[in-house]
Amino acid sequence: MAKLPYLGTALTNLFRKPVTIAFPAGEAPAAQPAYRGRIAFDASKCINCGMCERVCAPSCMTRVAKPLEGGEPGDQEITFTFDMTSCTFCGMCADFCAKKAITLTEDYMMTGIIAEDFLVTGKVIKKAPPKPKFTPEQLAAMKAAAEAKKKAAEAAKAAAQQA
Ligand code: SF4
Ligand code: SF4
Secondary structure, eight states, X not given: OOOOTTHHHHHHHHTSOOSSOOTTTSOXXXXXXXXXOSEEEOTTTOOXXXXXXXXXXXXXXXXXXXXXXXXXXXXEEEEEXXXXXXXXXOOHHHHHOTTOOEEEOSOOOOOOSSGGGGEEEEEEEEOOOOXXXXXXXXXXXXXXXXXXXXXXXXXXXXXXXXX
């Protein structure tokens, strides 16, 4: 009788559990620790310093400012957008963010059918600096008045010493 090579192995494997993961049919396996996946942006922590934009080598994150609707003159609404289709997940933006407003999550399930599915966005409100209490002209007048008063006081003091 001719030998049937691998028959034993075939029979053993027939009753073995699969070594592969039934994905996407099954549950998505967890990412490895410290995996750098989809970016999460916490706009409430951001101070709009712009460092993240400067260190992003592929320029996949942008900040676009527009006047704040219903705000005071000079108030701005800044939209942050991180494009996951060109992000290299290097983590530089998160490393350089002093406010820890950016994190790279363990989410690797980045699928979509339109470009917007791959964008992570957030809005930051930048208030205009408060208006100065006095105009430059008023400040100059106040300074001149203070100097005149000081000089008059010095003159009066000198006159009193001579008397
Ligand atoms: S996310 Fe961080 S680094 Fe980027 S502008 Fe905001 S505070 Fe600055
Ligand atoms: S992880 Fe890297 S490539 Fe992606 S947005 Fe941040 S700096 Fe840019």
